[in-house]
Amino acid sequence: MRKEKILVYEGFKRVDVWLREHFPHLSRAFLARMVKEGYVSCNRIPLRRPSTLVRPGDLLEITWPQGGELLVLPEELPLDLLYEDDHLLVLNKRPGITVHPVSPFQRGTLVNVLVYLRVPLARYGAPLRPGIVHRLDKDTSGVMVVAKSDLAYVELVRAFKNREVEKTYLAVVEGEFREGCTVHLPIGRDTRNPLRMAVQSGGKSAITRVIPLVSGEGFSLLLVQPRTGRTHQIRVHLSALGTPIAGDVLYGSQRSGEFFTRPALHAFTLAFRHPVSGRRMVFAAALPEDMRGFLGSYFRLLKVL
Missing domain, CATH: 3.30.2350.10 (Pseudouridine synthase)
Known part of the structure; x- marks a missing residue:
């Protein structure tokens, strides 16, 4: 996690609007969700409402997740585990669940469940899909393998690519x-x-x-x-x-x-x-x-x- 402190020198504005003006490369919806999830504090008090007004003299502290921590929220959902060792796990995905988030803070995916269970996942791959070496459509059920170690990730990606x-x-x-x-x-x-x-x-x-x-x-x-x-x-x-x-x-x-x-x-x-x-x-x-x-x-x- 990386923390950033910013002194508010102009206002009065909603905190999500103020953040959007200072971080124009990020969407207002994304920043509003950061506020709701407690990643933004004002004068050492965590904010939860994007509509909260900030005033000149307020000190904002923003916690920016990094790497594989990138805003994949833990969520408890049923998981049918078929096999697990130090390098991989195999599961039976139920229909109706997406494999991984496509945007920060998204819920209801398989990766959210694995994060909730504190399963160690390979650091390789895109930040929102740690350990994912292949996918099934949301409504397709069935067997999937997930990489827990970096070595497993590299070898499994290679095996899928080479049709092994x-x-x-x-x-x-x-x-x-x-x-x-x-x-x-x-x-x-x-x-x-x-x-x-x-x-x-x-x-x-x-x-x-x-x-x-x-x-x-x-x-x-x-x-x-x-x-x-x-x-x-x-x-x-x-x-x-x-x-x-x-x-x-x-x-x-x-x-x-x-x-x-x-x-x-x-x-x-x-x-x-x-x-x-x-x-x-x-x-x-x-x-x-x-x-x-x-x-x-x-x-x-x-x-x-």
Whole structure:
């Protein structure tokens, strides 16, 4: 933490307005949140309200977080831990939780939970995502690995980049998928909708192996193996095949509210070599309740998976 003391020589102004005038590179919303979180004191008294007026002669003290401390707030949320050692941890991410903050003070992310639990995380990487070596979409559930040591971070990032990590997903899709296939379709940002990715001739190479496990009555359960790691790759490829993931409104699901309120996509297994020992490790994550309920009632597959 770095502390900075500033004597107020002009006023009367709201403290968030005064701070914005003196730190124009920072947003007023950011500075207001700093006040609310207790990072700003006036005459040695912590402030909590951005509307507090400052006057000539007041002494402000600002505490600036540094490095990996950059305003990732601790937050208690459920965490399904599958494995942990001195270098890494493996967990089953529940649907509906973002992996890391995209701005200071953001709450409700996996990193907030890890900070709350005081899990030591690798110092490498962006300040708001310490230890994060790969990501899952907010609404995708399943297995993830997080680096606790710097060595683990470097080795895991390298392994993901070199496609040495094996990933399999389970997806419930709309439509009957009878034969397996390998999809080779390039992916780029959708020019009509910046929130979407799309199959584009000038996009990045993307390869996905798709294996049907069961199909019938308008739905299929697929085992999906992405060979590359493009944004929304599985969602884009399955939609391009005419079998969008159930609940995935962004990519063409027509029966979104019937069984799922989110894309029915689950990171099922993750296999990699331990970044220090070199031992091969394989982890599987149990299905979330919505997919378990659907498979148990619709396909009667609860005992199979």
